[in-house]
Amino acid sequence: xxxxxQTPKHLITAxxxxxxxxxxxxxxxxxxxxxxxxLDQGLQFLIQYYNGEERAKGNILERFSAQQFPDLHSExxxxxxxxxxxxxxxxASSGQGTNYGYTFGSGTRLTVV
Amino acid sequence: xxxxxxxxEALNIQEGKTATLTCNYTNYSPAYLQWxxxxxxxxxxxxxxxxxxxxxxxxxxxxxxxxxxxxxxxFHITASQPADSATYLCALTGGGNKxxxxxGTQLKVEL
Numbered sequence: 001x002x003x004x005x006q007t008p009k010h011l012i013t014a015x016x017x018x019x020x021x022x023x024x025x026x027x028x029x030x031x032x033x034x035x036x037x038x039l040d041q042g043l044q045f046l047i048q049y050y051n052g053e054e055r056a057k058g059n060i061l062e063r064f065s066a067q068q069f070p071d072l073h074s075e076x077x078x079x080x081x082x083x084x085x086x087x088x089x090x091x092a093s094s095g096q097g098t099n100y101g102y103t104f105g106s107g108t109r110l111t112v113v
Numbered sequence: 114x115x116x117x118x119x120x121x122e123a124l125n126i127q128e129g130k131t132a133t134l135t136c137n138y139t140n141y142s143p144a145y146l147q148w149x150x151x152x153x154x155x156x157x158x159x160x161x162x163x164x165x166x167x168x169x170x171x172x173x174x175x176x177x178x179x180x181x182x183x184x185x186x187x188f189h190i191t192a193s194q195p196a197d198s199a200t201y202l203c204a205l206t207g208g209g210n211k212x213x214x215x216x217g218t219q220l221k222v223e224l
Contacts, residue, residue, distance in 0.1 A: 002156065033211070042216040043157070043202070056211040090156050101147045101159030101204075102212060109154075 003027065006091050006105035014113055018079040021108045023091030025072055031055070031094045032074040033102065034066055038087040049074055081112045115140040117205060117215035125221045126193055134188040134218045136203035143205040146179055146186050151200045151217065160201075161188075193222045 003026035013019055025032050034046040045058035049068035060066075063081075068074040078085060088109050092102035118137045126132050136146070145164045149157035163170045163179045163186070170177050176189040190197050200217040 002158075004156075035214075043214040045211055045213060048211055058211070088154070092156070101149065101162055102157075103159065104156030106156050107154075 002103050002105060004091060004093050004103050004105035006089075006108050008108060009106065010109050010111075012111045012113060013081060015081055015083060017081050017112075018077065019081065019110065021076040021078070021089050021091075021110075023074045023076070023093075023105060025074070025091075025093030026095075026103050029093035029095050029103070030072065032068055032072070033092045033094070034074070034076050035090045035092065036087050037090060037107075041087075043090070046076070078110070083112050086110055086112045115213070117141070117203060117213060119201075119203060119215040119218045121216060121218070123219040123221055125223060128194060128222055128224050130193055132190040132193050132197070132220055132222070134201050134220065136186040136188065136215055138184050138205055141184070141205050145206065146177075147204045147212065148175075148177055148186075148188050149202045149204060149214075151202055153200075157202055157214075190220075193220075195222045195224060198222050 005024040007022045030051045033048045036044045046060040047066050048056040052068050063079050066076045088107045090104050090107045092104045094102050116139045147162045148160045151157040161177045163177045174191045178187045198221050200219045202214050202217040204212040204214045
């Protein structure tokens, strides 16, 4: 157990639907990052939150949005889903400073049918 | 444009040998570079971080070098074991605390 909890582990949904992925960071970590990993793309950075505020944005689609709540858990909302959105979605957290790397969760596997 | 390049071909080596993986980057000036291990269907696991002013870092059987002139990092696993078989990712920050990952190199250690 890495300390980063992601739910659900698996999600199957139809095109056009909306889903919410949830992440609880490791205790004490203020930063949360979301990554998408598909077979042909590798790990792609989506968005970062730090203590409730958006800090950095990657190539996140307009159909996707995220937020970090006061208890530091984060949610990634994916809407108007397309077949191409099928991927593994990872959440990671990190503490202050740069001495340590990111701690990743076990991911949510999203399948859009 | 910024690029992080890792050998996309799998690296097959014999048990007991040293595995060496390469990470090259362009248009980055990273303050530090990180290496991760990823097993199929699992999240990446942090292994080592090396700063721009460090030439080499070791942790047990792992060694990382960082050459900011060549814009290259080498990742070594000595006395490799079948359990070391996985995909290894290097990652850099392009600004802020955001990490950008290379596509990874798959390592297979054979008996």
